[in-house]
Amino acid sequence: TGFFFTSYTAYKYMFAYVTIRAYESGGLFFYGLYRYSMTGLLAANVLFITYMGIKRGAVQAPLLAPLPFIVLYCWRYTEKKYKVLSETIPYDTAVRDDDDRVNNSSDAQVTHQELLDSFQPDFLKHPKVTGPAVVYPYPHRIKNEPLLDPYWALNDVYVEDIPEGMDPKEYMELIAQEAYESPELGLSSSIHSGSGSPRGGSGKPLIHHVSNNRLHA
Known part of the structure; x- marks a missing residue:
């Protein structure tokens, strides 16, 4: 526990104050990396099951058969649960931010179109x-x-x-x-x-x- 806590603290400090990155994708690169990783894992499972079948693994091959389906399920589940949330924001959050801008603005005539024009793709990024x-x-x-x-x-x-x-x-x-x-x-x-x-x-x-x-x- 001490090792992981120390590592987390050190890497977080380096990310925030030490490391200067020439390029930052905002996490978009992760989806491609995750897709290639899961594809490789799925191919490795199928290859290993085939290998065990060739080697006459009468017990091993049937026991390993569910692995590709488990990988596919986890892959679909994680993307469905987290990918959409990381790429979009809840509607109520967007409405609340717009309301705050209107209420705190010195111009009482701020229109909805002006809010739309001022919106940026990195609006809520760190x-x-x-x-x-x-x-x-x-x-x-x-x-x-x-x-x-x-x-x-x-x-x-x-x-x-x-x-x-x-x-x-x-x-x-x-x-x-x-x-x-x-x-x-x-x-x-x-x-x-x-x-x-x-x-x-x-x-x-x-x-x-x-x-x-x-x-x-």
């Missing part, structure tokens, strides 16, 4: 799988040193995370994100591209502090 593939400074380094120096510029230790020779516009596009939230740090930052160079006189990107612990470039 931010960890919808955020940009590259984030500067690297999230797992933020805890080691303060993010900002006394002059409210990016700390020197994080400057090396930014590739040398990168075009400022390209740099701002890479780090632009609506929100990055870290539950351990209690840090919520929103970085947006603006006018002018993203770097200050010292050659470091300027990040100014505003209310609610939000950091804006």
Whole structure:
């Protein structure tokens, strides 16, 4: 139990703060992997039953005969029970979210069509799988040193995370994100591209502090 708990904690931390993935499918790749795995298992069962029949396994072959049907049943059951739930959301959840948006909106004339136009395929996906593939400074380094120096510029230790020779516009596009939230740090930052160079006189990107612990470039 201790081993599995420790492994879960370590891998969860690595997934959230250490590992930076260049591509994230949001779990869609799992269905193809599961299909190939179950197909291979089904073929292996049929092959093994055939092998036992050739070897005159008068007892083994009949006892193993139900295995392919058990595999097919489990395959259909798991996809029917979990696949649809993972790809869609309950209707009442969608209605409740839309109602919350209308009630919390400053515009009282928010129409249903406007809600439909604002809907995104990744609406309810976790931010960890919808955020940009590259984030500067690297999230797992933020805890080691303060993010900002006394002059409210990016700390020197994080400057090396930014590739040398990168075009400022390209740099701002890479780090632009609506929100990055870290539950351990209690840090919520929103970085947006603006006018002018993203770097200050010292050659470091300027990040100014505003209310609610939000950091804006």
